[in-house]
Amino acid sequence: MSQYKIIFTGPVGAGKTTAINSISDVPPIKTDASASDMTKSKKQATTVAMDYGVINLTNGEKIHLYGTPGQERFDFMWDILVNGGIGLILLLDNTRADPFQDLKFFLNSFDKFITESSVAIGVTQMDVSATPSIEDYHVQLKVLGINPPVFSVDARVKDDVSVLLQSLLYSLDPGLEEMK
Amino acid sequence: MVNPNTPLKVALHAMDSRSVKTMIMYLQGPCKNTAMVVDETSAEVDIFDADTFNAKKLLNDYLAKPRLRPVIILSLQDLDLKDVILVKKPVKAQQMIDALAQARNSLIQMQSPSMAAGGKIATESTEESPGSKASPLKKYAINLDERKKTAKHQAAMQLSEGAFNAYIGNIPGVDVNDPKQFSKAGYRPKDYFQGFIHTAINTSREIRQVMEVCVGWRQLILFPRSNEVWLDADDKQLRAFAGLKFEDYQNSTPAVVPINPDLAELSQTPERFHSFDAFVWKLACWTSKGRYPDTIDIDQPVYLKHWPNFTRLLITPHAMRIAALLVREPRTMKDAADVLDIKPQYVFAFISAASALGLVGQAKRESDRLVQPSELKSSPQKSLLGRIISKLRGSHV
Numbered sequence: 284m285s286q287y288k289i290i291f292t293g294p295v296g297a298g299k300t301t302a303i304n305s306i307s308d309v310p311p312i313k314t315d316a317s318a319s320d321m322t323k324s325k326k327q328a329t330t331v332a333m334d335y336g337v338i339n340l341t342n343g344e345k346i347h348l349y350g351t352p353g354q355e356r357f358d359f360m361w362d363i364l365v366n367g368g369i370g371l372i373l374l375l376d377n378t379r380a381d382p383f384q385d386l387k388f389f390l391n392s393f394d395k396f397i398t399e400s401s402v403a404i405g406v407t408q409m410d411v412s413a414t415p416s417i418e419d420y421h422v423q424l425k426v427l428g429i430n431p432p433v434f435s436v437d438a439r440v441k442d443d444v445s446v447l448l449q450s451l452l453y454s455l456d457p458g459l460e461e462m463k
Numbered sequence: 464m465v466n467p468n469t470p471l472k473v474a475l476h477a478m479d480s481r482s483v484k485t486m487i488m489y490l491q492g493p494c495k496n497t498a499m500v501v502d503e504t505s506a507e508v509d510i511f512d513a514d515t516f517n518a519k520k521l522l523n524d525y526l527a528k529p530r531l532r533p534v535i536i537l538s539l540q541d542l543d544l545k546d547v548i549l550v551k552k553p554v555k556a557q558q559m560i561d562a563l564a565q566a567r568n569s570l571i572q573m574q575s576p577s578m579a580a581g582g583k584i585a586t587e588s589t590e591e592s593p594g595s596k597a598s599p600l601k602k603y604a605i606n607l608d609e610r611k612k613t614a615k616h617q618a619a620m621q622l623s624e625g626a627f628n629a630y631i632g633n634i635p636g637v638d639v640n641d642p643k644q645f646s647k648a649g650y651r652p653k654d655y656f657q658g659f660i661h662t663a664i665n666t667s668r669e670i671r672q673v674m675e676v677c678v679g680w681r682q683l684i685l686f687p688r689s690n691e692v693w694l695d696a697d698d699k700q701l702r703a704f705a706g707l708k709f710e711d712y713q714n715s716t717p718a719v720v721p722i723n724p725d726l727a728e729l730s731q732t733p734e735r736f737h738s739f740d741a742f743v744w745k746l747a748c749w750t751s752k753g754r755y756p757d758t759i760d761i762d763q764p765v766y767l768k769h770w771p772n773f774t775r776l777l778i779t780p781h782a783m784r785i786a787a788l789l790v791r792e793p794r795t796m797k798d799a800a801d802v803l804d805i806k807p808q809y810v811f812a813f814i815s816a817a818s819a820l821g822l823v824g825q826a827k828r829e830s831d832r833l834v835q836p837s838e839l840k841s842s843p844q845k846s847l848l849g850r851i852i853s854k855l856r857g858s859h860v
Contacts, residue, residue, distance in 0.1 A: 287847060340850045369844070378480045381516045405774075411480050413689075415517065421769045430790055432770040443774045445855045446619055450773065450783055452852055456842035457787035458803065459849045 288347040289448065290365050291334070292393065293374035294385045298407040298438030299350035300334045302374060306444045307336025307348060333364065365396040370451045373404045374438065375420075378412045383423050390427060397429075403451035405436030405443070470499040471563055471570075473535075474506035476525070477518035486510075493556035497563045503688040506532065508566045513538035514552070528671060533569040535562050621778040621856070624809075631779065631812060632706060632752040639753045640806045642797065648811060649757040650750065654708050656680075657743075657750040657819065663719040664739055675722040680704060684724055690739045693729055698745070705749035738775060744816045745777045751815035753808030755796060759818060764793030764826045764836070771817055779816070781809045786817075793826045794836045802839050 291299045304311050312335040334350030349364050365371070373389050375382050386404070390397065406420065420433045432450035436443045453459060473490070475483050483500065490498045498508070511522050513536050522536070526544065535548045542549055548569075550562045622630055633639075639648040652658040659678060667674040667685040676683040681696040694701065709717070729735075747756075759765060767789040773782070784803050788794065796814060800807040817823045842848055 338851065338854060340854055342850070344847070344850070346851055369848070380479060383516075414521075417772045424769075430769055432773070432786075434770075434772050434774040436774055442619065442621075446621070446774050446778070446783075449852060449855050450770065450787070452848045453783045453787040456845055456848055457784045457791075458839050458841055459784070459845065459852050 286347060286367065287344070288349055288368050289370060289372060289451070290368045290393075290396075291348060291350040291372045291374065292361070292389055293351075294376060294379060294389075296379075297374040297376040297385075298405075298436070299374055301438035302372070302405070302436070302444045303334045303336040303348045303350050305439060305441045306338065306448065308339045309337050311336040311348075333360065361392060365393065368396065368400060370400040370455060371397055371402040372447060372451060373402055374436065375404065375406050376408050377406050377415065378408045382406070382415060383420075386420065386423060387427070390429070401451055401454040402429075402431045403447050403454065404431055404433045405438070405447045406433065407436050407438050409435045410437070470496050471567055472501040472507045473498045473510050473563075474503040474508075475500055476509055476511045477515045477521050478512050479515070482512065482515070489556075489559075494559050494563070497560055507570055508532055508563070509534045511536045513540070513542060531671065532573065533566040535566055619774050619776055619778050622780055624780045624806075627753075627780050627809070627812075631748055632702075633808075634752050634754060637754075639808045639811060642807075645761055645797070645807070648754050648807075649759075649761070650754045651757045652747070652750065652815075652819070654710070655750045656705055656707070656709070657746050659709070659717055660743065660746060661819065664743070666719055672721050673724060674719045675724075676717075676719055678709075678717040684722060684729070685719075685739075692737045692739060692742045693724075693732075693735050694737065694742070695732075695735065701746065702749045705746050706752065740772065740820055741775050741777075743819050744771070747816040747819035748777055748779060748812055751812050753812050754815070755811040756815050756818050759796070759814060759823065759825060760827070761796060764795050764798075765789060765814060766793040766824050766826065767817060768822050768824055771820065771822060776816070779809060779812045781805045782813045785810055785813045788839070792836055793824075798836060802836075 291303055293299055300311070333352060334348075336348040338346040338348065340346065346369070349368075351361055351364060371393055373386075373393075375385050375389075379385060390402070393402070404420065406417065409417075417433050417435060421430075424430060424433070432447070432454060434443070434447055434450070436447055438444065470490075475486055478486065487500045490496070490500065503509075509525070509532060511525070511534065512518060513522060525534070526547075530546065533548060535550060536542060536544065537550050537552055537554055539552045541551070548562045548565050550558055637647050638644050652661065656678065660676065660683075663674060663676045664685055664687075667687040671687050673687070674685045676685065681694060681700070683695070684693045685691075686693070696704070755761065767786055770786050770790060771782075773786075781803060784805075785799060788799055788803065794802070796810045797807060800810045803810075814823055
């Protein structure tokens with residue numbers, strides 16, 4: 284049976300582990316460890332290999348959800364992870380000093396994969412920091428020449444993550460049928 | 464008026480959450496509680512950090528608008544700006560205390576009758592209401608109240624086709640899905656509450672003033688700085704009101720007036736705060752009832768400037784499919800319905816809501832009309848993607 288996967292990426296603390304946890308049908312496998320570098324200022328534990336979750340489809344197929352490690356020193360894994368992926372979910376933390384820099388960094392890092400598939404962007408922590416606004420992100424993206432979905436997301440809320448994933452799939456094909 | 468015995472209320476700008484927390488502690492401790500951090504709407508003084516990301520743009524935008532209260536700017540540079548209080552970094556406590564004292568004096572001057580003449584809005588925005596004594600610092604400091612605004616932060620509701628008519632409504636006597644009746648399927652937003660709210664929000668944003676909308680219905684207050692609406696009614700009541708034409712109920716002239724609301728009282732009902740966008744979006748859905756706004760030419764292609772923030776909006780049937788289609792290239796509303804094989808009412812309702820947020824553009828050149836939109840190519844993984852969608856939708860509804 285084919286292996287299908289959706290990749291979650293973004294900087295440290297953006298909510299990748301939490302988002303996978305919210306949407307996965309099985310308890311996610313985490314590879315967190317105590318943070319020992321600059322990450323420590325953001326959170327106690329960070330993902331050092333990758334997160335993994337699964338969406339089970341009715342015919343027995345599985346969609347594998349992989350979260351990239353947030354720390355850039357693990358970025359050698361990213362190419363391996365995205366190979367054969369359906370699309371990319373990029374989560375950005377709005378309380379970071381320069382979320383636009385994160386945006387550009389990750390879009391650039393996954394440029395080839397995004398061109399071949401699609402990307403949907405979730406901005407987390409907007410209830411803590413309302414700026415930059417979603418509109419501000421669209422202005423930045425316009426300069427970069429892409430127009431993907433950008434939503435305010437609470438990674439703990441399943442519906443938020445579900446809507447973000449749906450937008451990724453509709454971006455790939457607006458003709459997909461909804462449940463009737 | 465400014466009370467010299469209470470801490471000055473300050474709003475912080477261009478600072479991330481960590482800087483805000485540091486600033487709160489700094490004002491409490493080294494600055495001897497001479498100021499406290501509050502929400503923008505109730506502040507007496509603005510403080511900008513001019514050295515952070517995006518600060519230049521925020522500051523320029525701020526300074527370009529009419530000044531409602533004193534502003535303190537913290538900067539590493541010697542900035543040449545008029546009518547601001549500059550505090551050079553590294554900031555020392557006494558410098559900050561002096562700057563706050565200067566701001567307090569400026570505020571008193573701004574509130575004096577001679578200054579207030581011809582500037583009623585500015586005066587009203589900074590006056591303390593009789594019952595609003597300075598709140599304890601912690602109440603404002605981390606702004607925990609924000610998370611209680613459940614309507615503002617709640618996840619999107621995804622409507623199925625079956626729920627559309629019950630939740631959105633329809634117009635008796637008109638079949639909006641019949642192409643022969645498309646000419647009757649338009650509506651004029653200005654004839655409804657939707658149109659008036661649109662104008663009121665623009666006015667409120669332009670002059671950056673808290674405003675009350677008076678249309679002889681429930682109390683409705685606009686907070687332009689936080690992009691929020693406070694409405695003394697629930698969704699069911701708003702839905703019913705949205706469908707009424709102004710001429711059907713309006714006895715007096717509708718108005719938008721400056722107001723200095725009692726925030727402590729409003730905070731007792733945090734669930735009544737909505738974001739501007741979510742409020743305008745659902746109001747447009749309920750006014751539309753499956754019709755399209757007459758500002759859109761039904762024979763001309765439309766396009767979407769960018770995706771709406773769907774996680775915080777009412778998701779009408781097929782809205783995400785329509786968005787994905789129209790963000791790619793312009794199509795007429797009828798063509799979009801045909802390509803997606805859905806009823807035109809779903810496209811009309813979506814376009815009404817997206818148009819109310821300014822997200823819809825229309826190609827109006829004759830050549831745009833002549834160029835056929837490209838054929839929609841199916842993904843090679845269409846079947847798989849459809850099964851994932853079904854799973855996601857199934858787990859939602």
